[in-house]
Amino acid sequence: MIKIQLDEDTKQDIMDMHWKDMSHKQTGLYKSLQNSSCKTVLKSRSCYEVLYNYFYNLSGNVIEQNVKKLVLANKSQMEEYIVKLGKFNKTESDELQKYAFRYDKFAGRQSAYNILKKMKVNVCPYCNRQYTFTLENNSMRPQFDHFYPKSLYPYLAVSIFNLIPSCSICNQAKSSLDTYKEPILYPYEDEFGETAKFAVDTEDIKSFLGIGENFQLSINYSESHSATQEKIKKQNNVLHLEKMYNMHKDYVCDITLNQYINSDDRVNEILLKFPDLFDSKEDVLSVLHMNDIRKDNWGKRPLSKLTHDILKKTK
Ligand SMILES: [Zn+2]
Structure with missing residues (x-):
């Protein structure tokens, strides 16, 4: 991933x-x-x-x-x-x-x-x-x-x-999945990146605001078909990623509620008020969400890719 x-x-x-x-x-x-x-x-x-x-x-x-x-x-x-x-x-x-x-x-x-x-x-x-x-x-x-x-x-x-x-x-x-015959992403070279993104499927306003769990979390693909996508699908199947991530609905609710409370204006206000602390809006959002959403730092905190994708999607 x-x-x-x-x-x-x-x-x-x-x-x-x-x-x-x-x-x-x-x-x-x-x-x-x-x-x-x-x-x-x-x-x-x-x-x-x-x-x-x-x-x-x-x-x-x-x-x-x-x-x-x-x-x-x-x-x-x-x-x-x-x-x-x-x-x-x-x-x-x-x-x-x-x-x-x-x-x-x-x-x-x-x-x-x-x-x-x-x-x-x-x-x-x-x-x-x-x-x-x-x-x-x-x-x-x-x-x-x-x-x-x-x-x-x-x-x-x-x-x-x-x-x-x-x-x-x-x-x-x-376990002993034969990755030569059935490839998944090789972590020293491959990643979900922009090919696969987490997304919330819901029309329920409470869930959208992060105060209800009436939604499903899914992995969406940016390309209709590619070798990378096939590897990700295999990885998802073997490691039960989508199912496991649906166990984190409470966390997703916190992200969306946090984003609702901290509007774009508020993020800009924090950025202007503390120029010595933050270089960009992403820096502010990382602190507000207690994660690191900058792509180069996705490997530093658990659920950072999820946090990044949900924030971008529900913006
Ligand atoms: Zn793991």
């Missing part, structure tokens, strides 16, 4: 941190692949032949560059890996995650926390409903959703851009 904002420097830092962890002598994928039991498993079964040939040279040594490419792959590169390395069944996937692609180990390591602190994804990018803070003392952090599920594509289990910091509800709801 909301794109994860990472500038190029931050992205590079994250890649450096992840490779440092993955190539460490005592941890990471590189270490697992060097282990003789891992090598034996990959070599012994024909279903792993393509994987074995990718990771080891003719002398049986790990090809470091290929490990690095895999763990730092972007979305299109991950899709190339899916075409090249294929899909695995549950037994195979469990075995591969046990011997090689140890997400369970990564998830508990300091590096996972450090990367999350660097990313600063403070609200779930899938739903924009739940906070996903990472505490400094490592006692709390968001879950990592595997965008391409590790149960189907286990070799992407520790690829950093396959890991989406998210709330547990979205992570659980998305």
Whole structure:
């Protein structure tokens, strides 16, 4: 729903941190692949032949560059890996995650926390409903959703851009949806943006003024048909977004009532009266609604996209 904002420097830092962890002598994928039991498993079964040939040279040594490419792959590169390395069944996937692609180990390591602190994804990018803070003392952090599920594509289990910091509800709801076959928005690149907007469907004046809940909240699309729209519809289906957002009707009522009380004139008056505090009407509205409706900041507060869309729509 909301794109994860990472500038190029931050992205590079994250890649450096992840490779440092993955190539460490005592941890990471590189270490697992060097282990003789891992090598034996990959070599012994024909279903792993393509994987074995990718990771080891003719002398049986790990090809470091290929490990690095895999763990730092972007979305299109991950899709190339899916075409090249294929899909695995549950037994195979469990075995591969046990011997090689140890997400369970990564998830508990300091590096996972450090990367999350660097990313600063403070609200779930899938739903924009739940906070996903990472505490400094490592006692709390968001879950990592595997965008391409590790149960189907286990070799992407520790690829950093396959890991989406998210709330547990979205992570659980998305589960093992095969996003390669049935794509949803990829939060490092995609977003609802202006393609999909929340809207209130009602002709009831009380609901319109925010003092009644006789309305439905729906997701409307600005384009009649597009690949993005199909992804959003899939995401809505899988994560039950429309239904979940209809649980926030009380919040929508507060937005519309607040907007009714604070007319355009009043907003302008506040802007003129406090020139040192506010640069724009959007700044004033953000404070009045205790949210941040500026597009670049949608990822900072829960329900910011909803607040933005309702405010624009009912203006
Ligand atoms: Zn979520």
